[in-house]
Amino acid sequence: MIQDTKRQTKDADLTRRAHHSNAELSDGPVVVLFVGIHGNETAGVIAAERVLKELSAADGSVNGSLYVIEGNSEALARGVRYVDRDLNRLWEMYNTENDFSAFVDQEVPAPVEYLESLRIKASIEEILEKHDGDQQEFIFADLHTTSSESCAFILLNDTLSNRALARKFPVPQILGIEENIHGTLLSYINNLGFRSIGFEAGAHTSEKSVTRSEAFIRLLLHNCGLLRLELPALKKAESEIRAYSEIPETYFEIRYHYLVDDAEQFRMLPGFRNFHMIEKGTPLAYDKGKLGRAPESGRIFMPLYQKKGDDGFLIIREVSPFWLTLSAWMRESFFHSLLRFLPGVDKKDEQTFEVDREVAQYLVKEIFHLLGYRVTEKDRWTYVCYRR
Ligand SMILES: [Zn+2]
Numbered sequence: 001m002i003q004d005t006k007r008q009t010k011d012a013d014l015t016r017r018a019h020h021s022n023a024e025l026s027d028g029p030v031v032v033l034f035v036g037i038h039g040n041e042t043a044g045v046i047a048a049e050r051v052l053k054e055l056s057a058a059d060g061s062v063n064g065s066l067y068v069i070e071g072n073s074e075a076l077a078r079g080v081r082y083v084d085r086d087l088n089r090l091w092e093m094y095n096t097e098n099d100f101s102a103f104v105d106q107e108v109p110a111p112v113e114y115l116e117s118l119r120i121k122a123s124i125e126e127i128l129e130k131h132d133g134d135q136q137e138f139i140f141a142d143l144h145t146t147s148s149e150s151c152a153f154i155l156l157n158d159t160l161s162n163r164a165l166a167r168k169f170p171v172p173q174i175l176g177i178e179e180n181i182h183g184t185l186l187s188y189i190n191n192l193g194f195r196s197i198g199f200e201a202g203a204h205t206s207e208k209s210v211t212r213s214e215a216f217i218r219l220l221l222h223n224c225g226l227l228r229l230e231l232p233a234l235k236k237a238e239s240e241i242r243a244y245s246e247i248p249e250t251y252f253e254i255r256y257h258y259l260v261d262d263a264e265q266f267r268m269l270p271g272f273r274n275f276h277m278i279e280k281g282t283p284l285a286y287d288k289g290k291l292g293r294a295p296e297s298g299r300i301f302m303p304l305y306q307k308k309g310d311d312g313f314l315i316i317r318e319v320s321p322f323w324l325t326l327s328a329w330m331r332e333s334f335f336h337s338l339l340r341f342l343p344g345v346d347k348k349d350e351q352t353f354e355v356d357r358e359v360a361q362y363l364v365k366e367i368f369h370l371l372g373y374r375v376t377e378k379d380r381w382t383y384v385c386y387r388r
């Protein structure tokens with residue numbers, strides 16, 4: 001538990017939310033932090049607590065509102081990633097007409113995380129309703145840590161407004177996470193139309209992860225104008241989250257994603273740090289007794305060194321600034337209206353295209369990515385491209 005809201009609410013679940021603002025319903029940005037979405041990742045919880053404490057003593061200089069939403073309370077209490085389901089993989093349900101209420105109301109005990117997610121969603125809705133402002137006023141960030149040693153980095157769904165928010169932080173930025181990891185809280189928030197970024201501070205138990213999470217929150221508040229830092233404090237926070245010198249503070253894209261059926265049977269070979277350079281063919285992990293090698297060169301990303309989770313490892317590669325600039329330009333352009341004339345491309349609605357992979361073999365992903373679409377495989381023959 002971090003700190004209760006000032007207001008009493010009839011829904012006791014919502015009191016888990018912490019709140020600070022200079023005045024009730026003040027103007028200015030609304031920053032919402034999620035912490036402890038994974039219960040074994042406490043760095044964000046501790047860091048948010050520290051910043052909140054300080055903010056309550058600095059009322060005069062605060063312009064806007066900060067909310068902290070505690071994620072998986074049950075898993076935090078037990079010190080585990082999750083109890084029954086990964087709370088950061090089930091949010092696709094909430095972008096449909098349904099949610100998990102029907103499961104929770106049944107007599108059979110539902111997964112703990114169904115209820116946790118309903119509570120988090122209720123907290124988000126209450127904040128949105130209370131401020132009822134422009135979408136641009138809201139900024140969401142989700143704080144995590146990793147099972148391997150790592151520098152800090154940012155994960156984002158590749159929209160231009162997310163890029164603009166993320167690039168102010170001197171850390172590597174990983175684009176397009178939503179295509180590989182489904183059902184994240186960040187994707188849910190993005191689909192609601194808000195900016196949101198994920199911050200990964202470093203290893204779960206490292207003291208540096210707390211320092212970096214705290215620096216990230218301070219920089220976020222500074223960048224959005226909620227609480228400005230004096231120059232020395234700004235420099236200090238930037239140096240605290242800065243990546244190791246051998247890892248460029250640039251954009252990376254995900255090239256490969258190794259999914260694990262059963263984490264108990266997966267064993268990453270020792271010694272891989274996040275962002276470690278690897279060559280094609282490098283032995284990486286044993287899964288069900290079989291040795292797996294890197295299918296391409298790049299940098300290893302989020303190697304799994306714990307017995308819970310679905311993502312064995314990913315391989316990422318730097319994206320050239322040229323493509324980033326070109327894609328920013330194209331997304332604002334008339335090119336979208338030409339997509340439906342491409343061979344094998346079928347327009348489903350204003351935001352969605354389906355692509356026949358047999359007909360449109362080459363550059364499909366590249367073209368749709370440039371224009372800001374999320375590309376997922378519907379089946380072996382079809383891509384679904386959705387405008388973010
Ligand atoms: Zn996490």
